């Protein structure tokens with residue numbers, strides 16, 4: 001497409017007028033800078049109006065239009081209705097809050113249009129460097145391999161594929177599971193994220209092969225309960241192959257005793273995988289790092305840059321201690337992907353041998369930009385601040401008679417609810433409170449269940465949040481709880 005919408009000669013898609021393109025880019029960047037600077041002037045979230053949805057639902061465009069017009073559509077139809085996680089009052093699920101530096105890197109990476117499946121070019125060396133930094137951050141040994149991926153779900157799938165290949169007593173890649181020869185089972189705490197079970201499903205092991213290990217009073221895996229489970233499975237002819245420890249559970253931020261899990265894995269010769277989606281980066285905080293002791297003993301680690309390190313979506317990472325096991329699970333180099341000692345086809349090892357994807361984007365650049373721009377100390381300080389904020393929120397809830405803290409705050413998550421209403425109404429009432437908080441643009445927590453009870457869940461993974469935002473959340477919950485418990489009209 002050209003900036004003026006006319007078909008260029010010879011099939012070329014570059015702008016015909018580079019100066020007009022430059023002006024459009026400047027306008028787009030200026031608009032974004034204003035948008036970031038004014039983040040507090042907007043509601044955290046607003047519903048996408050039906051008219052906007054209808055305007056997006058157009059047939060495939062046969063003819064192009066001017067780039068300025070497309071950008072105007074973006075400003076009208078997309079920019080005002082995002083998820084809201086760049087806003088200081090976003091506290092739902094586990095979302096990072098992005099950085100302008102990371103967004104700039106996205107633009108630059110788009111311009112390079114690099115394919116990081118392999119070959120010899122600078123972007124490959126940037127990704128290698130980011131993986132090397134990660135190795136050092138988490139104390140993995142030299143020789144560890146890694147890959148940037150879409151997120152922890154993909155990272156865990158890759159890690160468990162390597163574990164499956166390493167522990168199956170045959171070549172599971174070649175034979176598949178259809179022979180019925182393999183009876184592999186693994187273990188994760190009952191609080192583990194659903195992505196671990198999904199990985200078991202995708203690897204053909206079946207969800208039931210991932211055994212839920214009970215948790216202790218702090219919602220951590222009860223490691224003593226793990227041993228008899230392994231023994232019972234062995235006794236019935238199954239092949240235990242891995243244990244998934246969690247560094248920061250999604251519901252409450254609990255950190256399993258990774259050192260104890262590593263001990264069991266060593267004794268039982270099992271692969272230890274750590275799901276550190278967001279919590280692993282607590283190693284950057286000196287006070288918190290001891291709670292993650294043992295992470296460096298894992299066979300594999302999955303974590304995200306796009307959560308608590310605020311790299312724009314998407315950016316996760318898998319580290320695998322045994323490079324050969326990693327490669328054994330994915331290597332495939334047909335003739336048309338042959339390497340060379342020199343030239344563009346050099347650059348061994350190619351990243352396509354460490355995961356299922358051949359074509360891969362330049363995710364590493366936004367990670368590189370974010371880490372170089374802010375540095376680990378500052379990123380760690382933001383993590384520490386979120387934990388202090390969660391404790392502050394927990395304290396406010398505990399000091400407010402109409403509110404109830406549903407579990408102690410152990411990291412950056414507070415789960416609580418409005419409880420000044422008949423017990424039978426509390427689940428529905430709190431769910432409605434959260435919907436109203438969203439729709440009124442007050443704050444965006446999410447919900448979960450803690451011991452079966454519906455909770456308002458504030459997960460602080462946001463470098464823009466301030467304590468006043470938590471006060472606004474508490475005030476909003478109280479006001480809505482008092483209004484809605486009487487069945488009053490939701491909207492005032």
Ligand SMILES: Cc1ncc(COP(=O)(O)O)c(C=O)c1O
Nearest residue numbers: 094151152153193195249250277
């Ligand atoms: C503990 C945990 N594991 C795994 C995931 C999945 O991560 P992703 O969304 O990056 O795939 C999450 C997401 O919130 C999580 O909190």
